[in-house]
Amino acid sequence: xxxxxxVGVIGSGAMGAGIAQIAAMSGCDxxxxxxxxxxxVAARENISFSLNKFASRGKITDDDVKAIEGRxxxxxxxxxxxxxxxxIEAIVENLEVKQSVFSAVEKIVGDDCILASNxxxxxxxxxxxxxxxxERVIGLxxxxxxxxxxxxxxxxxLQTRIGLASTLARHMQSWGKLPVxxxxxxxxxxxxxxxxxxxxxxxxxxxxxxxAATIDYAMTELGGxxxxxxxxxxxxxxxxxxxxxxxxxxxxxYDPRYKPSFTQKRMVEAGYLGRxxxxxxYNYNEGATKAxxxxxKALHEQILMxxxxxxxxxxxxxxxxxxxxxxxxxxxxTKGVNYPxxxxxxxxxxxxxxxxxxxxxxxMFYREDRYRCSPQLRLMARDQKTFYx
Numbered sequence: 320x321x322x323x324x325x326v327g328v329i330g331s332g333a334m335g336a337g338i339a340q341i342a343a344m345s346g347c348d349x350x351x352x353x354x355x356x357x358x359x360v361a362a363r364e365n366i367s368f369s370l371n372k373f374a375s376r377g378k379i380t381d382d383d384v385k386a387i388e389g390r391x392x393x394x395x396x397x398x399x400x401x402x403x404x405x406x407i408e409a410i411v412e413n414l415e416v417k418q419s420v421f422s423a424v425e426k427i428v429g430d431d432c433i434l435a436s437n438x439x440x441x442x443x444x445x446x447x448x449x450x451x452x453x454e455r456v457i458g459l460x461x462x463x464x465x466x467x468x469x470x471x472x473x474x475x476x477l478q479t480r481i482g483l484a485s486t487l488a489r490h491m492q493s494w495g496k497l498p499v500x501x502x503x504x505x506x507x508x509x510x511x512x513x514x515x516x517x518x519x520x521x522x523x524x525x526x527x528x529x530x531a532a533t534i535d536y537a538m539t540e541l542g543g544x545x546x547x548x549x550x551x552x553x554x555x556x557x558x559x560x561x562x563x564x565x566x567x568x569x570x571x572x573y574d575p576r577y578k579p580s581f582t583q584k585r586m587v588e589a590g591y592l593g594r595x596x597x598x599x600x601y602n603y604n605e606g607a608t609k610a611x612x613x614x615x616k617a618l619h620e621q622i623l624m625x626x627x628x629x630x631x632x633x634x635x636x637x638x639x640x641x642x643x644x645x646x647x648x649x650x651x652x653t654k655g656v657n658y659p660x661x662x663x664x665x666x667x668x669x670x671x672x673x674x675x676x677x678x679x680x681x682x683m684f685y686r687e688d689r690y691r692c693s694p695q696l697r698l699m700a701r702d703q704k705t706f707y708x
Contacts (some may be wrong), residue, residue, distance in 0.1 A: 323347060327406035327428075329420060331355075331362035331393070334437055335409035335463030338496060340366045343390040344379075344466075345494040350392050350399045359393040366391065369466055400427050400451035403488075407436060407459055409437040412562070417441065418449035425450050435486065439510055440566040443476035443503045446547035450639050453478035460507060461496075462655050469497040470655035472507045497654050499647035505570030508643050508651040510563055512662065514577050522582040529613065529622055531600045536612035537619035538626065543659030548626075549600040554594035557586050566660055575689040576633075627665065628677045634662035638706075639695035646708055649692035663706040670702045 326342040328335050331353040339362070340688050343349045354358050370384045379387075392399065400406055406424055408417060421434055428434075434456045436446050447456035458474030471491045473483040488498035501507040506514070520534050529537075535547020561583045568577040586592070588598065593599035601610055634648050643651065649661025666674050675696050682690035699705070 323404045325403045326350070327352065327400040327403040327565050329353075329397070329406065329408040329424070330410040331358045332471065333365075333506035334367075334407065334461060334463060334465060335407075336362040337369075338407055338409055338437065338461055339391060340369060340466050341461075341494055342386045344370075350393070350394060350465065352394050352397050354395060356395060356618075359395070363391070363393055369556070371665070372465075397424060398427055400424060400432075401429075402447075403428055403432055405433045405435065406433045412438060412441060412566070414441050414445055417446050421446055422449045423432065423663065425452065430522075431455075433457065434579075435481065435487070437461055440506055440563050442505075442570075443474050444478060447476045447478045452478040455483070457483055458501075458507070459487065459491075460505065468655070470493075470509075471496045471497050471498045471652060472509065472651065472655070474503050474507055475500070476503050497650065499643060499651045501647070501651075502640075502642045504640075504642055506567045507565075508648060509655040510567060511642070512633040512637055512652060513649070513656055514564065514567060515542075515604070515626060515633060517548050517564065517583075517655075518578070518580065519550055519626050519629050521582050523625065524549075524623060525580065525582055528612070529618060533612040533618065534616075536621050537622040541619045542623045542627065545657045552583070553599035553601055553603075555591045555593065556595055557583055557599060561587050575687060578689065578692075581670065587626075594663045598622050602691075602708070615659055624669075624677060625681070627662075627688075628669070628674050630658075631662050631666045631669070631674050632678055632696065635666065635695040635699075636693035638663070639693055666696070667705040667707055671705065672698055675700045 324347055325572045327350045328339040331351050335351065339349045339351045345387050351362060367388060370387055373379045374381055374384050406428060408420060409670050410416065417436060424434060436443060438458060438461055439460055443458040447453035451457055456476060457479050460472040462468035462470050473488050484500050488500060491498040499508060505511060523529055523534060524531060531549040535549050538544045538547045547609055561579060564579045568579055571577050590596060590600045594603055597604045637643060637648055638645055645663055649663050652658040652662055675692055678690060678692040
């Protein structure tokens with residue numbers, strides 16, 4: 320396919336608006352559709368605000384802002400997608416809704432139009448199955464906020480035609496994005512590998528090993544992560560974070576490695592959703608006392624290593640199962656969720672055998688399959704190999 324010139328975006332929420340902005344900034348004419356006119360109006364205002372912020376920082380000119388805004392078209396009618404070369408869906412994470420939308424869009428666009436879903440956790444194969452031409456359906460997962468986060472996961476389904484993922488990855492590069500290609504498995508790369516960052520932190524909290532502030536301190540001050548797990552969950556919103564965890568757990572046939580926590584479930588049920596509601600693991604209401612960490616270096620090191628080796632285990636397993644390449648796995652975690660370094664490179668620094676020993680120690684203590692070590696790490700420890708030889 321030659322250069323993409325006309326793009327359709329379904330959904331004008333934060334993700335849809337952000338994706339539309341990226342496409343328009345890359346020179347594409349963009350049609351944004353939504354059933355809610357109020358949402359379309361808000362999207363126009365949010366994009367304008369974002370563009371003017373870019374201009375105030377000298378990244379684009381005022382003339383650029385006007386030109387980009389001129390390439391954005393807002394409508395409630397999907398018939399405007401006629402002539403689009405790429406349509407990206409960014410709506411609610413509900414398989415039946417997505418299937419219905421893809422089936423409807425397929426009747427409007429031409430045979431050569433690529434149909435992409437921004438889903439973060441649903442099966443691309445299942446979405447494609449709703450189409451008459453499933454071979455043109457693919458996953459295109461942007462990260463929030465799309466205008467600032469460079470990573471895009473490109474996910475071909477079982478039905479996707481050979482070569483489409485590579486073609487779309489090149490298009491994403493032309494949009495200034497950093498694409499990685501992932502197999503169509505639950506959570507793809509980032510949402511699969513990142514589960515222990517949240518789950519193991521909550522597990523330690525539940526066991527009374529440390530409180531939220533201490534665990535967050537260990538991960539940021541000692542580990543170099545931009546946000547600790549509890550601060551990040553509060554920022555994301557527990558309704559969103561818990562839903563992804565639950566989806567991945569169910570999609571993996573209830574593998575205990577991805578098991579959700581009752582602690583977070585009860586928070587969702589209570590409406591303690593994090594920053595947006597004023598309360599989550601922390602209290603964000605005016606006058607609330609700031610939680611302070613326990614200052615204990617040995618405890619901080621224990622916390623950091625327990626979470627990091629389990630993240631490494633997930634990354635190694637993703638490589639072992641062919642979910643993505645070594646470089647794409649490390650790129651995804653550093654550029655998609657801002658980890659301080661690639662997990663596979665981090666494994667080399669810690670030592671593969673040390674990672675295996677620490678994971679085995681957890682499994683021996685808990686006797687849970689949650690802590691089983693990836694065969695990839697065992698094989699490499701046996702053969703004294705490293706990921707970056």
